[in-house]
Amino acid sequence: MKFLKKLLKFLVIFFGLIIAILYITDTDYLLKAVRTIYMKGHTTAFLEDYKEFDNRVVEASNNPQPWPNHANYNTVQETERLKKLNESSGTIAYVIIKNDSIWFENYYDGFGEDSKSNSFSMAKSYVSGLMQMAIQQGYIKNLNQPVCDFLPAFCEGKASKMTVRDLSSMSSGTNWDEAYYSPLSITTRAYFDDDLAKVMNSLKVVDEPGQSFKYASGDTQMLAMVIEKATGKKLYDYLEESFWKPLGSENSTLWQVDSEDHDLVKAYCCIASNAKDFARYGKLFKDHGKWNNKQILDSTFVAKSVKPRFDDGQIYGYGWWLANYADKEIFYMRGHLGQLVIVIPEDELIVVRLGHSITKSGGDSHSPDFYTFINEAYEMLEKF
DSSP: OHHHHHHHHHHHHHHHHHHHHHHHTTOTHHHHHHHHTGGGTOSSOOTTGGGGSOEEEEOOOSSOOOOOBOTTTTOSOOOHHHHHHHHHHTEEEEEEEETTEEEEEEEOTTOOTTOOEEOGGGHHHHHHHHHHHHHHTTSSOOTTOBGGGTOGGGOSGGGGGOBHHHHHTTOOOBOOOOOSSOTTSHHHHHHHOSOHHHHHHTOOBOSOTTSSOOOOHHHHHHHHHHHHHHHSSOHHHHHIIIIITTTTOSSOEEEEBSOTTTOOBOTTSOEEEOHHHHHHHHHHHHTTTEETTEEOSOHHHHHHHTSOSSTTOTTBOSSOEEEEETTEEEEEEEETTTEEEEEEGGGTEEEEEEESOOOOOOTTSSOHHHHHHHHHHHHHHTTO
């Protein structure tokens, strides 16, 4: 009994010291990481982790517009190759939208058409569009307006040259480290810290902004802070009034915030929604910024968004990933673990895949599974 008491006392002191050290070294965000992710058996963020964080509600449309079903709706089953990939990668939703109608949809692993799951970095596409909305409404002058006009922490040296264009096209030149599995990376800190603005304002601009592409979630987070400062609106409210309601979304959604007190959205990620509501934003860009014949976003910006800005960054535009495959120009929303809204305008085709994992991107920066999800959609379509 004495031994057990001593052991318990030792453990209490030991863990107390660890917690004290974490607070002293300003790494106490790791406590939240352990509690919300690692103690639940995960090694990284997961599809339903939004339930572990503070969120803000983005309300559904007052005039919801369900997708119509295609004449050939669900008349073809998944190919064998697609079935195997969906099973092995933990797909939870696979939807094919042809000519603005649901051609095929299926849901897996207990998820349904209205189930929420984490968008992860697909949120970046929305933030880029919200930047353009702020420009159209006169809150931001143009793409070349300095970030310094909104964020005083970025007014010295190279940082003073950084523009909102640079943030949207991932060319800020900051020292952001895009490392998802390192507990000490700024990416991990940003995900779990309860004061995200403090984290962002600690960034340093180490390279000349606007010169080359470097994927950095911090760029989108800074862009969100710019938009909020420019508009005087919370980004979740701005998303609701700019896109979520106007595009006829059938379900309310959630956008994670850093904490109740600071109330800053995790803009580089973390919109919890479903496949068919995510797909609406893909349709908006497929249709050059129009929805129901109403111009929501400037068509020139939409065209710019789905073209590369840099010769060394042919895979990325302004908030959108880009690919040229089978002589088709493709742009797509992409998130951690393989969240995909793939848009192929020339064939009036949108393919949505949500799931638990995806094969790591190959030498061309696109996952091999990305191509499979496209190939098998065409294979199914060719049966008609």
